[in-house]
Amino acid sequence: MNKNNYCVIMAGGVGSRFWPFSRNHKPKQFLDFFGTGRSLLQMTIDRFRPIVPIENILIVTNVLYRDQVLEQIPDLKAEQVLCEPARRNTAPCIAYAAARIQAMEAIKQKGERRKARIVVAPSDHLILQEETFRQTIQQGFDFIDKNDALLTLGMKPTRPETGYGYIQMGDEAKGDEARGKGICKVKAFTEKPNLELAKVFLESGDFLWNSGIFIWSLDSILNAFHAYLPEMANKFAEGENVMGTPEEDAFIQTMFPTCPNISIDYGVMEKAQNVYVIPSDFGWSDLGTWGSLYELSDKDENENVTLHSDATYYDSHGNIVTLPKGHLAVVQGLEDCIVAESDGVLLICKRDAEQQIRQFFMDAEVKFEGKFS
């Protein structure tokens, strides 16, 4: 296994869109989402183990979840869990991990800089075809070995999804390492489209779903931060000597909260000129919504989805039901609803109202003083 391969897992989310299934003390990435016995985080780590040495896997998370990470992934060392003292967005998260990898490389190589390759991935996505996924990552590593590129994975769309951002493909990349893999320059990133526009995107064949999975060399991403987020990059550079030492924690405690709340897409990818995309197809979902979970789950003859528990349906259609394991739901006269129970909270709402779930969560947080959060 290539000792230069690094993996950065972003695991700081709170997943309130899946409340009450996800909770403040146990967000989505830590849940056994499908009742398989493995959490999404565990599945994510397992997916990388064959291609990234375990000591090169870094988890960036909120300090609140540090112990849960170490409990779920017992062969991680404590220092592999990077703790954000404040909730920022993906750019500071990735910059922190890059600074740490820089320090790790400096120690390993004793001054002789080799090409560290980094894959950055969310901790709470679903990937069905793991071998294809790893082949894609490997192709990405091969590409960035030869090119100073910020490479993103774009998913071939299968439906006019309005819940994802899209990437418009531009010219094909040149060179053996790109040939036959469809790697392209990125022409544009787009926000989540409305349904009409999503249909146009789908039909054009020029658009891919933005997966939030990135591949780049350490040098490329450090250069990009200095070019597009120089203030933040300088803050991290000031701590270069303490990264990976006992002083790192104090430095991060003070510095990190001063970082801007900005995403890597907005802060870097949309501005850089060397952004590429590798069209991918390995059964991916960001599991960002009940809708996406509903879409990819097995349905009965009335399009009802049941997860974890048993359920019997009468005159009911298009529902997604998840109760604690061993429980039974008997549902009559219900159409297109989400029914989710976890830890003393039962949510019943229309599937098309799921964007309100965050609000339900916040209302309950205030009303019940965090008891059900």
Next chain:
Amino acid sequence: MNKNNYCVIMAGGVGSRFWPFSRNHKPKQFLDFFGTGRSLLQMTIDRFRPIVPIENILIVTNVLYRDQVLEQIPDLKAEQVLCEPARRNTAPCIAYAAARIQAMEAIKQKGERRKARIVVAPSDHLILQEETFRQTIQQGFDFIDKNDALLTLGMKPTRPETGYGYIQMGDEAKGDEARGKGICKVKAFTEKPNLELAKVFLESGDFLWNSGIFIWSLDSILNAFHAYLPEMANKFAEGENVMGTPEEDAFIQTMFPTCPNISIDYGVMEKAQNVYVIPSDFGWSDLGTWGSLYELSDKDENENVTLHSDATYYDSHGNIVTLPKGHLAVVQGLEDCIVAESDGVLLICKRDAEQQIRQFFMDAEVKFEGKFS
């Protein structure tokens, strides 16, 4: 307190209409229905304590529930719980209790027969104005002291309820003991009417709801059984010498299952000529249906009812929600539904589909081999 006052509580029902709230192992009468800390059975007993000596209270139930009765009413002696070895209807239940009371009276009076007065009541009804209830019972006792009468309590209807049977009032009873109390001969018992007929009943002022609460003397009910259900009456008479002795149990085990499955209304009340009704008004519900529970519960501004648990409603109207204590329901986009969770079973159904709940229960019983029954 009058030592001749007896009370027979019928507590053998399974209450599957309230599944999953009521369960085979814990039917409705044993549940703390309103979260007050007292079960319906306990509330029923408490209601009679001021007018019936505790040693004169008999509970007739299925042998399965014997221990639960004794646990919930610790000052009952074991022999006060009459166990039906098979599920019959109210006529055999009442005949069994009458036979036992006959034996108790024979012992107490050493041959000198006094006038034992019996009130028979279900164990799972709600009565809000308990003092008025007891005054009504006392008036009934006064009436049957002077008259060989089978007296039933008829509730003054407040709405065109289609879930109850009705009693049509006939001529007023004569005598001081009836005067001013409105006691009447019963002209007819009617089945549950449709809505149109129920409206006619309500407007006429001649009809009362059939409560299933009866008052009679021991002699009157024994005579009535001999007149209208002679075969069954003879079976009980054959055991006269063993009632109240250690041999009673063996006798009942053999004999009781041979009794017909027949209600007291159909077997006696609709046939006898000396049937009277006392118009009553003490805030009564048979709690026979979710609908009746919904009707009598406090509602929020959107006509939602929440029992036991917390609930927050969005765009929702006319629901009744009951979860285990300490749980929270968040409900959006739901109209006129029952949401009930208990012991690992969640039921969601339309309020107007509640007559199907028994079927849901039976389906689940078969499908899950009694696991959720």
